[in-house]
Amino acid sequence: IRQLRFFNNSFLLLKYFPRLGKKPIEEMLKQTVSDRQIVPAIDNLLPKIKSTFRIMATQENQFVPIDKNLKTRLESMIGQKGKLRLDRGLPGIEFLFAARREGNGLFGLRLTRHTSYEKILEKGELYPELAHILCLISEPNQNDTFLDPFCGSGAIPIARAIGFPYGTIYASDIENKSVEKTRQKASKANRKIIIRKCDALHLDTFNDNSIDKIVTDPPWGLHVGKELNLEKFYQEMLTEFQRIDKQNGIMVILIAKKELFEDVLNKFSSRLKVIKQFDTLVSGQKARVYKIQSF
Numbered sequence: 001i002r003q004l005r006f007f008n009n010s011f012l013l014l015k016y017f018p019r020l021g022k023k024p025i026e027e028m029l030k031q032t033v034s035d036r037q038i039v040p041a042i043d044n045l046l047p048k049i050k051s052t053f054r055i056m057a058t059q060e061n062q063f064v065p066i067d068k069n070l071k072t073r074l075e076s077m078i079g080q081k082g083k084l085r086l087d088r089g090l091p092g093i094e095f096l097f098a099a100r101r102e103g104n105g106l107f108g109l110r111l112t113r114h115t116s117y118e119k120i121l122e123k124g125e126l127y128p129e130l131a132h133i134l135c136l137i138s139e140p141n142q143n144d145t146f147l148d149p150f151c152g153s154g155a156i157p158i159a160r161a162i163g164f165p166y167g168t169i170y171a172s173d174i175e176n177k178s179v180e181k182t183r184q185k186a187s188k189a190n191r192k193i194i195i196r197k198c199d200a201l202h203l204d205t206f207n208d209n210s211i212d213k214i215v216t217d218p219p220w221g222l223h224v225g226k227e228l229n230l231e232k233f234y235q236e237m238l239t240e241f242q243r244i245d246k247q248n249g250i251m252v253i254l255i256a257k258k259e260l261f262e263d264v265l266n267k268f269s270s271r272l273k274v275i276k277q278f279d280t281l282v283s284g285q286k287a288r289v290y291k292i293q294s295f
Contacts, residue, residue: 001111006129007165008115011096014041024099025057029070032097032107038075045109052087053078057097062191066097122153122181126217126254129157130282132254134215137278137291138252140164144212147172147244154182154193156215161191170206172198184269201236206244216242217254220285230257245271245294250275258288271295 001010015038017028032038055074057066071129075086076090084093094110117127126134134156142165148156151171161169171182171193179197186193198205200218218237221228243253251272265272271294278289 006132008112010111011098011106012045012111013106013108014038014095014132015107017105017107018103020099020103020105024103024105025059025064025097026067026070028097028099028105029067029074033070033073033077039080042078042109042260043081043083046083046093050083050085053084053093053095054086054088054091055095055097057099059099060101068103096295115210125153126155126282128155128159130280131155132163134165134217134252134254134289135277136213137276137289138213138250138291140166140213143167145210146170146212146213147206148214148216149198149203149214149240150172150216150218151182151195152178152217154178154185156217157182157193157195158185158189158191160215161186161193162189169193170196170211172196172203174199200225200232201240203240208243209246211244212246212249214245214249214251215252216252220256230260231264234261238264238268238272242268242294247294249294251292251294253256253290253292254282254287255290256282256285256287258286261288261290265290265292 001007015032015035017031018026020027032232051292055066055071057064078084078095079086097105097107098111099105104140121127140160144166145158145168146160146166147170149172151157151173154171157169160166169192171233172195173179173182174197176197179195182193183195186195198206219228221230265274273293273295274290275293276291280287
């Protein structure tokens with residue numbers, strides 16, 4: 001379970017509590033403290049090395065305080081064999097009581113925790129989950145020649161390289177800083193990606209009908225620090241995309257200015273067809289993913 005990508009906030013279930021009353025956290029603690037099998041069960045699951053632990057509780061996904069006496073009793077039970085030492089700050093192991101809206105509850109041992117992306121991602125960089133989904137929408141296969149011409153910090157090409165089979169992956173951007181960041185991330189991930197400095201509106205280094213899949217997140221209003229004429233920008237972008245895309249090739253494009261993009265896209269109706277579209281939120285802003293096929 002720990003090795004599954006994007007499988008966040010997962011727990012190993014230690015005890016299930018049906019039909020809880022008005023004080024679900026207190027009820028679960030009382031039942032657990034009186035359960036003589038819970039400590040041996042926990043002891044069998046833990047690694048041989050010593051570690052630290054804490055006990056937390058949530059009610060309908062919100063953290064809540066725990067009765068001090070009951071919490072102390074359970075902490076004493078769990079730590080009695082000396083394998084675990086209490087640390088309520090940053091422990092190695094966390095136990096959680098979770099009261100659900102449906103009236104039941106769970107007691108579990110945490111296996112994974114959601115990554116705090118704010119600390120590791122560049123400003124404006126797509127979350128890895130979203131980059132993965134965009135690649136998935138493009139119907140990836142092992143023979144694909146793949147391109148992200150607005151690679152930015154490299155989220156999309158890295159997602160394709162890590163999560164799916166491919167033939168060749170190209171990533172390009174007009175900014176030197178973005179090219180270098182993508183190059184560094186590809187090296188760290190130990191994935192072969194061909195990275196170029198290139199203007200996505202003038203993809204001269206790519207031949208006509210040479211790309212199977214284009215997956216990208218174009219600028220939402222600024223490009224190289226300048227405010228864009230988005231209508232002209234989309235026109236030039238789609239002109240280049242349809243030129244290099246193979247017949248029956250697929251484009252997956254994340255767009256914020258949906259109405260404007262669709263107006264421009266209609267001008268390419270003889271060559272490009274929207275297969276599917278998906279509404280989403282990106283950092284709280286409304287956006288739409290377009291799956292487009294060349295023909």
